[in-house]
Amino acid sequence: MGFIGFLVGFPALVAIAQLFIKDEGTRSVVTKVAAAVTAVAAIVTAIVFFGQAETRLRVSGEWLSTAVLIAEVALCVVIFYLCCKAHRVWIGLLSVLQTALTVWFELAHKHGIFVWSDFVIDKFTIIMLLIIGVIGSAITVYALGYMKDFHAHDHHVADRRPFFFFVMYIFLAAMFALVLSNNLMFMYFFWEVTSVCSFLLIGYTRTKEAERNSFRALWLNLLGGLAFCLAIITLGLSTGFVELERMVFLGRTGADVVLPAALLVFAGLTKAAQMPFSRWLLGAMVAPTPTSALLHSSTMVKAGVFLIIKLAPVLGDNSAGLLAMMAGGMTFLFASFAAISQSNGKKVLAYSTISNLGLIVCCAGIGTFEAAWTAIMLVIFHAVAKSLMFLCVGTAEHHVGSRDIEDFDGLFSEMPQLAVCMSIGICGMFLAPFGMLISKWAAMKAFIDSGHAVLMLVLVFGSSATFFFWTKWLGKITAIVAGKRNIERTVHKEEWFVLKGLAAATVLVCIAFPVISFGAVTPYLGQLYTGTMEVISRSNMIIMAFMVILLVVLPLVAFGRGGNKKMVHVNLAGENQGDDLTFRGSMDIPVPVSLRNWYMEDYFGEKRMLVLGSVLSGVLIVLIFAALLGGVINVF
Secondary structure (H helix, E strand, C coil): CHHHHHHHHHHHHHHHHHHCCCCHHHHHHHHHHHHHHHHHHHHHHHHHHHCCCCEEECCCCCHHHHHHHHHHHHHHHHHHHHHHHCCCHHHHHHHHHHHHHHHHHHHHHHHHCCCCCCEEECHHHHHHHHHHHHHHHHHHHHHHHHHHHHHHHCCCCCCCHHHHHHHHHHHHHHHHHHHHECEHHHHHHHHHHHHHHHHHHHCCCCCHHHHHHHHHHHHHHHHHHHHHHHHHHHHHHHHCCCEHHHHHHHHHCCCCCHHHHHHHHHHHHHHCCCCCCCHHHHHHHHCCHHHHHHHHHHCHHHHHHHHHHHCHHHCCCCHHHHHHHHHHHHHHHHHHHHHHCCCEHHHHHHHHHHHHHHHHHHHHHHCCHHHHHHHHHHHHHHHHHHHHHHHHHHHHHHHHCCCEHHHCCCHHHHCHHHHHHHHHHHHHHHCCCCHHHHHHHHHHHHHHHHCCHHHHHHHHHHHHHHHHHHHHHHHHHHCCCCCCCCCHHHCCHHHHHHHHHHHHHHHHHHHCHHHHHHHHHHHHHHHHCCCCCCCCCHHHHHHHHHHHHHHHHHHHHHHHCCCCCCCCCCCCCCEECCCCCEEECHHHCEEECCCCCCCCHHHHCHHHHHHHHHHHHHHHHHHHHHHHHHHHHHHC
């Protein structure tokens, strides 16, 4: 319990300390030390428990359950107060309803439920601990420089950095506890804490737009929380236990746990911003960039897919599995299409995040060994590459003056190091042999082997859209534009440390693909499924790892050598005027060079894609739960 206590307790203590730190220098020292300690603690925990197949821990006595229940009631009071203050009482009542149900269940039925293990550490949990501890901590360090520039640019926003860092560290503590929890009562509480943290950080600027979007995020996540609460009650009353691990075990042995599984999948869909619940994550882009990177790309939204992947062995060809497969598949397809029409960098990243989470949910819903393997690998590669991309856009926005991709002309000339980091992040998301694309190859194999032809078509068309919008972005930033001066000297050293670290991590996890697969993912799934298999052969993985190394090494060799290089004028659409910025056009008129992408708004407009995806997913969810609840009513 010592490791768990430290992983949860240390960030919580740092969070409290951050509230009272007003001096910028002190905050910098405390944040850097806390980030280093948190990352090291996560790594040490991973090393200590990695050699063990699974470690189960139970808290003796009732003190922790009582403390969590009291904290849950206190959290409800805070939510209700904030909702009443903002004249959104109905959202507060949603929190009151689920808290009342939880208290009733605890007091009325707790005596009949015995928990064998409150916390479980397995290899999937270790992967999540490393994502939270290393990437999450790095983002808090990046936030030091970013938030300083943020308030320098936005004077109308009150400087509440002590509160900002307080919430970020509370979030880290809650995420550690969430992924470690096997007791669904504990997981549910920390699930709600992450929802409140997201609400507070989205509303950081206190503008009308920020307030509206923060409350949208809150009520959609509370809706998922209500489904989580009902799943616990349903599971507890029908089976006499509230442990996720036992639920999966009984489900695989033939016990009927489809209804609680479907409710938990529903909760995961809301947290992972799947359609029709995706609007909250899109609205969250008004928050400062570290919020987007920490909560909405690398960690918080991963809580939803973490839960669904944990449930994968009991999904498949049942209502809960169909819910995950179809909702995830439609989200992947329509969010990918919507990203084509976006030029705002954060909007593209938001839709890309939603679509990739949709693919992960879809794979988990299939429930087979190779589909679950694919889902976990996608989680790893997406967490590293997407957090890098969000932070790159944040730095570019402060120095270029825009987050619009069309304003990134000449980024390699203005900010060459940032452009390299951004290029690595983009390549990590869609280019072979980087991990995301190889994982999609595995997803294709999983869909074919499981006989889901429709999902195969969804994957093909959605991946084509992904290729389209990432290629546009990569082409934009790699174009060399004359007359640009270097402006990246003012980037804070904390930002460079994190950006370059995440760029290196993106490359390293792709090189370590075989080690991650055979050392962690396959052994974890081997405990849940009868027998293991090679989704992608070891030899192919090793070849891909060497290809990644060559892709990184060869450009460094080509562009890193000294000596004279031949410089030539750029080929333009007419006679180059000699400055590489204008050419002689028709009627001998000088025409300025313009580099613009095609966004196909008439075909893939944001509103159209959101409506189509949300309506189809919403109808599906209603039909599945109508069938499930109809079956329950017939039983009685």
